Amino acid sequence: MSRGRVIVVLAVIVAILVPVCVLTWWDPFNLRYQGFLEAASTGLVAVAAAAAAVLAWRRRSIRITAVALGAVGVLFAAGTAWLSAELSPRPDGDRVASPDGRYELVSVRGVMGPEVRLRRDRGLLSQETVVWYDDWSNPNGLDSGTVVPTFRFVDAHSVEVTADGCSHRSTFNTRTLLLTDRARPFRTSNC
Numbered sequence: 519m520s521r522g523r524v525i526v527v528l529a530v531i532v533a534i535l536v537p538v539c540v541l542t543w544w545d546p547f548n549l550r551y552q553g554f555l556e557a558a559s560t561g562l563v564a565v566a567a568a569a570a571a572v573l574a575w576r577r578r579s580i581r582i583t584a585v586a587l588g589a590v591g592v593l594f595a596a597g598t599a600w601l602s603a604e605l606s607p608r609p610d611g612d613r614v615a616s617p618d619g620r621y622e623l624v625s626v627r628g629v630m631g632p633e634v635r636l637r638r639d640r641g642l643l644s645q646e647t648v649v650w651y652d653d654w655s656n657p658n659g660l661d662s663g664t665v666v667p668t669f670r671f672v673d674a675h676s677v678e679v680t681a682d683g684c685s686h687r688s689t690f691n692t693r694t695l696l697l698t699d700r701a702r703p704f705r706t707s708n709c
Contacts, residue, residue, distance in 0.1 A: 553602025564591020
């Protein structure tokens with residue numbers, strides 16, 4: 519394959535990957551592995567753009583700059599992927615499936631404390647959104663992180679979380695998992 523065709527192929531790859539990269543950073547579908555996907559798409563764009571620049575320009579200084587920027591992009595992507603994997607919440611074990619089996623509510627230990635998350639599907643393109651979280655405000659004098667929520671599906675598109683005597687119901691969009699009421703902690707003032 520000639521040098522010109524390789525440059526065109528790499529330019530087409532960059533043209534395809536840039537919108538994918540923007541979409542993963544925007545994340546309108548609440549992807550569960552969004553951090554990994556944005557890191558992978560950023561790294562692939564950096565490598566393809568650096569390779570195209572190295573092949574397109576003959577000046578040595580531009581080639582060195584392109585390789586350096588591509589390496590920085592790959593290091594940034596690898597660091598972001600590692601960080602998103604380290605900070606991803608670990609399941610606590612409590613799970614409740616929806617009546618139709620397509621969704622599940624999961625209790626997880628997030629970065630800041632206990633959370634209840636709504637999940638759909640499995641695999642790389644699975645979706646997830648936070649339904650309830652502990653904001654470390656010591657509700658009713660309890661130590662933060664000791665509030666254990668109970669949660670259930672009211673129907674196929676509604677969830678209910680009860681923690682420390684307060685209950686909150688919310689419906690969700692089946693495509694994006696966006697809640698009608700935003701995720702929030704419970705306080706005695708907003709019960």
